[in-house]
Amino acid sequence: MPITVVGSIAYDSVKTPFGERERMLGGAAVHFALAAAFFDEVRVVGPVGDDFREEDLDVMRERGIDAADVERISGGSTFFWRGEYGWDLNTRETLDTKLGVFEGFSPKLSRRSRESDVLFLANIQPELQLDVRAQLPGARFVALDSMNLWIETARDALERAIAGVDCVVLNDAELRQLTGKPSLIAAARELLSWTSSSEAARGPSVIVAKQGEYGAALVTRDGFFALPAYPLETVIDPTGAGDTFAGGLVGYIAAHARGAGGPPSDELLRGAMAHATVLASFNVEEFGTERVRRLTRAEIDARLSQLHAMTQFSGP
Amino acid sequence: MPITVVGSIAYDSVKTPFGERERMLGGAAVHFALAAAFFDEVRVVGPVGDDFREEDLDVMRERGIDAADVERISGGSTFFWRGEYGWDLNTRETLDTKLGVFEGFSPKLSRRSRESDVLFLANIQPELQLDVRAQLPGARFVALDSMNLWIETARDALERAIAGVDCVVLNDAELRQLTGKPSLIAAARELLSWTSSSEAARGPSVIVAKQGEYGAALVTRDGFFALPAYPLETVIDPTGAGDTFAGGLVGYIAAHARGAGGPPSDELLRGAMAHATVLASFNVEEFGTERVRRLTRAEIDARLSQLHAMTQFSGP
Numbered sequence: 001m002p003i004t005v006v007g008s009i010a011y012d013s014v015k016t017p018f019g020e021r022e023r024m025l026g027g028a029a030v031h032f033a034l035a036a037a038f039f040d041e042v043r044v045v046g047p048v049g050d051d052f053r054e055e056d057l058d059v060m061r062e063r064g065i066d067a068a069d070v071e072r073i074s075g076g077s078t079f080f081w082r083g084e085y086g087w088d089l090n091t092r093e094t095l096d097t098k099l100g101v102f103e104g105f106s107p108k109l110s111r112r113s114r115e116s117d118v119l120f121l122a123n124i125q126p127e128l129q130l131d132v133r134a135q136l137p138g139a140r141f142v143a144l145d146s147m148n149l150w151i152e153t154a155r156d157a158l159e160r161a162i163a164g165v166d167c168v169v170l171n172d173a174e175l176r177q178l179t180g181k182p183s184l185i186a187a188a189r190e191l192l193s194w195t196s197s198s199e200a201a202r203g204p205s206v207i208v209a210k211q212g213e214y215g216a217a218l219v220t221r222d223g224f225f226a227l228p229a230y231p232l233e234t235v236i237d238p239t240g241a242g243d244t245f246a247g248g249l250v251g252y253i254a255a256h257a258r259g260a261g262g263p264p265s266d267e268l269l270r271g272a273m274a275h276a277t278v279l280a281s282f283n284v285e286e287f288g289t290e291r292v293r294r295l296t297r298a299e300i301d302a303r304l305s306q307l308h309a310m311t312q313f314s315g316p
Numbered sequence: 317m318p319i320t321v322v323g324s325i326a327y328d329s330v331k332t333p334f335g336e337r338e339r340m341l342g343g344a345a346v347h348f349a350l351a352a353a354f355f356d357e358v359r360v361v362g363p364v365g366d367d368f369r370e371e372d373l374d375v376m377r378e379r380g381i382d383a384a385d386v387e388r389i390s391g392g393s394t395f396f397w398r399g400e401y402g403w404d405l406n407t408r409e410t411l412d413t414k415l416g417v418f419e420g421f422s423p424k425l426s427r428r429s430r431e432s433d434v435l436f437l438a439n440i441q442p443e444l445q446l447d448v449r450a451q452l453p454g455a456r457f458v459a460l461d462s463m464n465l466w467i468e469t470a471r472d473a474l475e476r477a478i479a480g481v482d483c484v485v486l487n488d489a490e491l492r493q494l495t496g497k498p499s500l501i502a503a504a505r506e507l508l509s510w511t512s513s514s515e516a517a518r519g520p521s522v523i524v525a526k527q528g529e530y531g532a533a534l535v536t537r538d539g540f541f542a543l544p545a546y547p548l549e550t551v552i553d554p555t556g557a558g559d560t561f562a563g564g565l566v567g568y569i570a571a572h573a574r575g576a577g578g579p580p581s582d583e584l585l586r587g588a589m590a591h592a593t594v595l596a597s598f599n600v601e602e603f604g605t606e607r608v609r610r611l612t613r614a615e616i617d618a619r620l621s622q623l624h625a626m627t628q629f630s631g632p
Contacts (some may be wrong), residue, residue, distance in 0.1 A: 085500055088499070182551075182552065183548065184547065185547045185548065193554070215544070220532065223626070224547050225627070227627075227629070228533065228543075228546075231500065232499065232501065233501045235498075271630075274629050304632045308629070309539075311542065312628075313589070314586070315624040316617050316622045
């Protein structure tokens with residue numbers, strides 16, 4: 001099923017213990033799309049400025065991504081982020097953020113983008129997520145990411161946005177912050193109870209906790225599943241790992257979900273978690289999109305086999 | 317194969333968001349022994365003071381643990397720790413530590429304790445670990461735990477101690493601190509290269525990283541394995557979880573290792589990791605040893621089945 005993603009398209013300047021890059025292609029929508037495009041058709045919605053390089057659009061187009069709704073705002077600058085990571089890459093400092101064209105961004109979706117069956121609301125202002133969500137009332141599977149900033153400054157809108165999606169993908173710590181619950185399970189169960197009061201009420205049925213180097217966990221009404229991160233001796237740049245993870249997750253679900261709706265099965269979701277984990281592991285091996293843009297399906301499958309072997313043990 | 321454990325036998329006063337307990341039975345050797353006793357014969361070595369209650373020795377004896385080498389030091393006080401945990405139980409503050417009889421402790425092992433095939437050196441001064449290690453030169457499997465304090469204040473002795481064991485069990489962050497390597501894999505590979513220069517040189521072949529609520533990872537020369545923690549809605553008291561984990565791990569290895577020595581197989585180690593994970597999950601459900609002391613084998617097996625089901629996914 002085709003996927004529409006709405007989120008940032010950015011230039012990132014990043015310094016890690018292993019090097020640095022100036023103004024490389026980044027942004028949540030870009031990382032998501034490059035990962036999801038391995039599984040299904042992806043349509044990207046987001047604004048860029050005059051400074052956005054045509055060759056960076058080509059990075060997406062070469063993967064078959066539909067970039068027709070990448071809106072070039074005349075006189076504007078592309079969203080810019082500068083950050084630096086600590087020695088073990090678990091801490092990062094934001095040195096500069098320039099919203100640029102994201103200031104006053106009002107998502108305009110083409111008919112094509114509105115017809116997608118699957119929607120990913122990347123980490124942007126919750127009011128914008130609600131706006132976009134309303135433009136795809138018939139979407140069969142909708143997932144959402146967010147961040148601490150919106151939990152702190154736009155909680156009400158975020159809560160409404162969450163009540164209108166099927167799947168919430170958040171960092172572990174953000175899940176606790178959002179719900180005020182100290183454990184992952186308690187936090188996830190809290191979110192599973194947030195049902196929309198609107199007519200098409202469903203509310204989230206799939207909660208995914210991103211745990212960085214420790215992996216990721218999945219909580220549904222029926223079960224729990226967790227997977228370690230694929231172990232890497234050296235991580236070069238974690239930027240975009242979470243969005244790449246989401247791209248693998250949602251892309252796999254879009255490609256494999258069958259039937260007349262209803263939440264995807266736990267078995268399907270586990271496969272999606274595994275593919276997401278593998279995609280994210282490639283993303284962090286090099287700066288920005290460098291690794292994923294030349295990634296092959298065969299490499300994904302090979303690493304998936306390794307991940308599978310690393311997580312099996314004999315039952316009782 | 318019988319197991320000897322050397323480490324603290326303590327009274328702990330603990331406050332968590334869910335309650336508090338004064339002077340409850342604790343200590344690394346106690347938590348280890350109560351877990352390992354599910355799998356094999358355990359002999360505990362460590363000092364206590366005049367204040368140590370006979371009923372607390374009975375807690376161990378009722379599990380078939382050999383407490384003959386629990387040495388009562390006349391005029392001394394049992395090791396005491398007081399701590400308080402933060403709201404999500406991931407941070408804890410030590411409010412008081414009284415070494416008591418641990419000050420000037422010189423481990424005296426009976427012949428019986430020296431004849432064990434398996435040895436666990438719980439988190440104590442590395443010089444004491446070296447001393448005890450030398451008293452069991454023929455042990456077939458030796459594992460060691462330690463902590464940041466010894467990395468900072470007794471690194472040389474700790475490095476020598478590590479070079480003389482088969483298995484290192486450390487917290488994730490301690491592994492990085494010890495090796496100066498930013499990733500788990502790099503840190504573990506560094507430790508796998510620390511070979512003893514003594515005659516019976518072998519050096520660690522099994523590295524286990526405890527990751528708290530995220531689970532645990534295993535690195536050997538042949539492979540990598542990781543397992544999430546068993547998910548609990550509410551954790552009451554994490555005190556002793558790491559030692560309970562080690563007890564499950566080493567106990568399982570002792571009971572299942574076969575043949576004429578050599579490192580345990582990766583398959584056996586994975587089973588040990590799974591049992592260790594299950595034991596630790598019970599430990600944190602109540603204060604101190606309260607839950608594990610009435611735990612049954614059937615409960616362990618049932619949770620092991622659940623853990624297995626929570627970690628399986630279809631391979632490619």
